[in-house]
Amino acid sequence: MNAIGVDVGGTKIAAGVVTPEGKVLNEVRYPSSGPTERLLSSIARAINDVKDGYEVGGACLAVPGNILATENRVIFSPNLHTIEGVDLEQEMRRRTGFDITVENDANAAAWGEFRFGAGARYDHLVFVTLGTGVGGGVITHGVLMRGAQGAGGELGHMTIQATGPRCGCGNRGCLEALASGTAIQRRAREVAAEEPNSALGRLAIERRVLGEDVTRLAEEGDEAALSVLEEAGLWLGIGLAGFVNIFNPEVVAVGGGVSRAGELILDATRREVHLRARSPARDLVKIQPATLGPESGVLGAAALARDESGEYVLGT
Amino acid sequence: MNAIGVDVGGTKIAAGVVTPEGKVLNEVRYPSSGPTERLLSSIARAINDVKDGYEVGGACLAVPGNILATENRVIFSPNLHTIEGVDLEQEMRRRTGFDITVENDANAAAWGEFRFGAGARYDHLVFVTLGTGVGGGVITHGVLMRGAQGAGGELGHMTIQATGPRCGCGNRGCLEALASGTAIQRRAREVAAEEPNSALGRLAIERRVLGEDVTRLAEEGDEAALSVLEEAGLWLGIGLAGFVNIFNPEVVAVGGGVSRAGELILDATRREVHLRARSPARDLVKIQPATLGPESGVLGAAALARDESGEYVLGT
Numbered sequence: 239m240n241a242i243g244v245d246v247g248g249t250k251i252a253a254g255v256v257t258p259e260g261k262v263l264n265e266v267r268y269p270s271s272g273p274t275e276r277l278l279s280s281i282a283r284a285i286n287d288v289k290d291g292y293e294v295g296g297a298c299l300a301v302p303g304n305i306l307a308t309e310n311r312v313i314f315s316p317n318l319h320t321i322e323g324v325d326l327e328q329e330m331r332r333r334t335g336f337d338i339t340v341e342n343d344a345n346a347a348a349w350g351e352f353r354f355g356a357g358a359r360y361d362h363l364v365f366v367t368l369g370t371g372v373g374g375g376v377i378t379h380g381v382l383m384r385g386a387q388g389a390g391g392e393l394g395h396m397t398i399q400a401t402g403p404r405c406g407c408g409n410r411g412c413l414e415a416l417a418s419g420t421a422i423q424r425r426a427r428e429v430a431a432e433e434p435n436s437a438l439g440r441l442a443i444e445r446r447v448l449g450e451d452v453t454r455l456a457e458e459g460d461e462a463a464l465s466v467l468e469e470a471g472l473w474l475g476i477g478l479a480g481f482v483n484i485f486n487p488e489v490v491a492v493g494g495g496v497s498r499a500g501e502l503i504l505d506a507t508r509r510e511v512h513l514r515a516r517s518p519a520r521d522l523v524k525i526q527p528a529t530l531g532p533e534s535g536v537l538g539a540a541a542l543a544r545d546e547s548g549e550y551v552l553g554t
Numbered sequence: 555m556n557a558i559g560v561d562v563g564g565t566k567i568a569a570g571v572v573t574p575e576g577k578v579l580n581e582v583r584y585p586s587s588g589p590t591e592r593l594l595s596s597i598a599r600a601i602n603d604v605k606d607g608y609e610v611g612g613a614c615l616a617v618p619g620n621i622l623a624t625e626n627r628v629i630f631s632p633n634l635h636t637i638e639g640v641d642l643e644q645e646m647r648r649r650t651g652f653d654i655t656v657e658n659d660a661n662a663a664a665w666g667e668f669r670f671g672a673g674a675r676y677d678h679l680v681f682v683t684l685g686t687g688v689g690g691g692v693i694t695h696g697v698l699m700r701g702a703q704g705a706g707g708e709l710g711h712m713t714i715q716a717t718g719p720r721c722g723c724g725n726r727g728c729l730e731a732l733a734s735g736t737a738i739q740r741r742a743r744e745v746a747a748e749e750p751n752s753a754l755g756r757l758a759i760e761r762r763v764l765g766e767d768v769t770r771l772a773e774e775g776d777e778a779a780l781s782v783l784e785e786a787g788l789w790l791g792i793g794l795a796g797f798v799n800i801f802n803p804e805v806v807a808v809g810g811g812v813s814r815a816g817e818l819i820l821d822a823t824r825r826e827v828h829l830r831a832r833s834p835a836r837d838l839v840k841i842q843p844a845t846l847g848p849e850s851g852v853l854g855a856a857a858l859a860r861d862e863s864g865e866y867v868l869g870t
Contacts (some may be wrong), residue, residue, distance in 0.1 A: 362702040385802020386678040389835045396796035399716045480712035486701020514725050519705045
């Protein structure tokens with residue numbers, strides 16, 4: 239049976255009708271801005287519009303922030319405050335007739351990679367998404383690791399340098415504070431100031447340096463830009479080494495916008511994982527790019543809607 | 555059915571016949587020293603002697619170090635090198651007639667706490683053992699998190715201060731390098747040198763300061779000793795906050811010799827977890843002492859021997 243996956247982001251809502259094999263049959267996108275009532279209407283409209291003419295067996299909402307899955311409720315969402323505290327299951331049932339479930343967006347994307355992407359042939363997957371922040375999701379023994387309240391898998395806020403730079407969450411030295419797109423931008427501006435004659439330094443005099451500038455200049459061979467990405471890759475490796483020791487996964491898949499820098503980051507990451515993780519786990523694990531791109535949320539949410547209903551055996 | 559749990563330590567082997575309810579009916583202890591052949595004979599003798607007169611349905615060996623559970627083999631064991639590489643299942647079958655399984659000692663202890671101790675009423679438990687090193691085990695959704703090779707749950711070698719002190723594993727700033735008994739002793743000697751007029755400082759002039767000295771002096775109110783334990787508690791809290799964000803557990807149980815310092819360490823730990831972990835996970839979790847003491851390995855291994863055979867439903 240087909241299922242609907244809805245990826246509720248800070249700026250847009252993407253909803254798709256997805257087959258059991260992970261093919262998207264129909265997709266709609268709407269903006270996610272506005273107050274709570276308008277947001278809920280937009281999500282409901284996305285569900286109602288996308289299912290039009292398709293037989294579907296369930297729907298799951300992938301939402302950003304800390305969720306209380308047991309109550310299908312978002313506790314805290316820095317990029318989508320209007321969704322906080324709403325009883326999403328009840329609101330969606332009323333507006334669409336569907337019994338939806340709610341999952342953290344990174345957990346849903348992890349499940350997408352597990353079912354259809356980088357982890358499709360494995361039982362143990364760690365998924366890390368590098369964007370403005372750092373999110374993650376873990377599948378261990380074929381089970382999505384949600385924890386007691388569905389709030390598990392918050393990989394971005396593991397401390398890797400207790401005295402390190404301030405994180406958006408208020409603490410210091412979280413993985414997110416050192417390897418996110420935001421961290422790369424901050425570090426790029428520092429390095430630009432230290433090396434004004436580099437391509438990175440010259441650009442910074444003209445205008446504000448963005449993450450994609452760093453990747454482009456690094457691809458063009460600018461040493462300063464390369465060093466920024468390598469440093470982020472090294473911090474990422476310190477974090478991933480911890481996950482390798484903790485989860486003993488077959489694959490660590492790295493997704494999100496920053497991962498477009500690819501080997502310019504992952505090369506240093508692999509070196510650091512090899513240095514810091516322990517045998518036999520470090521010898522087994524493959525550190526590789528996620529393969530589904532921005533569709534992972536819709537695909538994973540749809541798969542969760544199905545797998546939760548018990549129609550599918552995990553890992554098939 | 556009763557089962558045998560064997561805790562193979564660096565200095566001694568403890569084997570027990572354990573009931574399904576976690577009662578130890580019979581127990582033997584032998585030294586674990588000597589070359590490989592003698593060690594294997596001692597383990598086999600412990601199994602054969604302890605089962606004498608009891609009906610038992612299975613046996614599990616809890617062993618220190620990095621294991622390849624899929625092959626019932628220890629890869630690397632810093633405190634018991636002679637066990638490395640041995641096919642324990644085959645050796646024990648030949649010597650005892652038993653089909654044994656092999657589990658990492660901290661994972662087995664975690665399972666003991668999960669079945670009979672601090673985690674008995676929960677589905678999500680993180681167990682951390684503070685001794686010479688720092689070990690750990692995780693039960694998530696009622697499943698012992700072994701990972702792909704059975705090497706999972708290595709919580710002590712998560713980096714929490716990348717530029718921190720050297721760890722026994724060769725890296726820097728692992729949780730073990732900052733919150734283990736070894737770390738406390740090292741820090742106690744540094745603080746003793748800085749504060750020669752404290753009780754800790756005066757003792758250090760007389761003789762080598764041990765971990766238990768620090769606890770005793772702290773209990774007597776010595777500020778220097780108290781500060782050493784508080785600092786270790788703070789580092790432990792930084793590590794546990796990461797685990798709370800990652801696993802969203804109901805309980806984090808802290809065991810091992812160092813945990814005898816109790817609230818002198820855990821007070822600072824709880825404060826730091828509250829500061830660094832995220833809601834709702836941090837509001838749910840209880841950070842508390844493990845309850846089984848040194849018996850957790852034997853109890854957990856015996857329970858694993860049973861639970862693996864499918865006789866028991868997890869969490870009952």
